[in-house]
Amino acid sequence: MSETAGAPRLAFRLRRDGLFPRILVAIGLSMLCAAVLVALAGHNPLTAFRAMLAGALGSPYQIGTVLNRTCPYLLAGAGLALCFRAGVINMGSDGQIAMGGIGTAATVLAWPGPPTVITAIAALIAAILCGGLWAAVATAIHLGRRVHEVLVTLLLNFVALLFVQLVLSGPLGQPGAGFLQSPAMPRAVWLWRVPHFYFHIGILIGVFASLALSFLLWKTPWGFAIRVTGRSRAAAAYAGFSTAAVTWGVMLTAGGLAGLGGGVEILGLHHRLIEGFSTGFGFKAVTVALLGALEPAAVIPAALFVGLLETGALAMQRQIGVPSALVVVIEGITMLFILTATVRRA
Numbered sequence: 001m002s003e004t005a006g007a008p009r010l011a012f013r014l015r016r017d018g019l020f021p022r023i024l025v026a027i028g029l030s031m032l033c034a035a036v037l038v039a040l041a042g043h044n045p046l047t048a049f050r051a052m053l054a055g056a057l058g059s060p061y062q063i064g065t066v067l068n069r070t071c072p073y074l075l076a077g078a079g080l081a082l083c084f085r086a087g088v089i090n091m092g093s094d095g096q097i098a099m100g101g102i103g104t105a106a107t108v109l110a111w112p113g114p115p116t117v118i119t120a121i122a123a124l125i126a127a128i129l130c131g132g133l134w135a136a137v138a139t140a141i142h143l144g145r146r147v148h149e150v151l152v153t154l155l156l157n158f159v160a161l162l163f164v165q166l167v168l169s170g171p172l173g174q175p176g177a178g179f180l181q182s183p184a185m186p187r188a189v190w191l192w193r194v195p196h197f198y199f200h201i202g203i204l205i206g207v208f209a210s211l212a213l214s215f216l217l218w219k220t221p222w223g224f225a226i227r228v229t230g231r232s233r234a235a236a237a238y239a240g241f242s243t244a245a246v247t248w249g250v251m252l253t254a255g256g257l258a259g260l261g262g263g264v265e266i267l268g269l270h271h272r273l274i275e276g277f278s279t280g281f282g283f284k285a286v287t288v289a290l291l292g293a294l295e296p297a298a299v300i301p302a303a304l305f306v307g308l309l310e311t312g313a314l315a316m317q318r319q320i321g322v323p324s325a326l327v328v329v330i331e332g333i334t335m336l337f338i339l340t341a342t343v344r345r346a
Helices: 009-017 019-040 047-059 060-085 093-109 117-145 149-169 202-219 220-229 233-238 242-269 281-291 296-320 326-341
Strands: none
Touching: 009 047, 019 047, 019 233, 019 326, 047 060, 047 296, 060 093, 060 202, 060 220, 060 242, 060 281, 060 296, 093 149, 093 242, 117 149, 117 242, 117 296, 149 202, 202 220, 202 242, 202 296, 220 233, 233 326, 242 281, 281 326, 296 326
């Protein structure tokens, strides 16, 4: 049950398992498959890949777009990595992100007096609390009624999305907007943007949260309890660790971070609550956690990779007319190859 000492856990795994060469081979094979698909669709693969690269890294604006897209994946993925380490399969990030968005919007729109930076901080705290509360509901059902956490968290995603529709149809909605959305939030609560770039400081929040979780996982007794529980619940019980307490801890942490991702998405990008804004984020966060080998610090480059891939693929679709369905297929193939390369053999 020994774990490798030292900070660079990912570097150790790269050396021990030969993971880095496998990842490079996986990326090469996925790009080869993508080139074949683009060619079959009647487009030049070299032109397509050039458009993808330019669309992701061609200008400060494009780089900022990548970083903004990365934020919710990074925050939710870091929390999921912690859950998966403990053997808890949390599939509810979509709903937790949605609830975080509700908490953020409700706090800003109900704030007494002129909005300030304090309002934005309070809104992000509310996002953490709402995301954690939604995770707490799933945990209570899982532990109290012995319902599998995958089923509970998945079904609560749909409830949360419907709850967003409910509040936008009522107290948080903007009448006459034509579709479900809240009123625009005042500029005073928007997340600060880096000058000459498009990205906001949410990416810094995500990086700090991931590094903090990595420290907790490897340098604290709670992190040791998580790792032991994930390896063997019988061994954890023998060592005196409470499986229920570990489950509560990782679920609340993951829910709070996912909720924070929703708050960052609202204050940093949309500046209003919009129906369906969180759809798909949770499942991409699962991919990010797996790409990061369940190491919170390694989730940072994994989330950046997914953000680069998505932004570049969408730019390729716009510039050379690649069908949107083919873009989704290319993204899926790339993820599949890389996840296959990162599987740890028993």
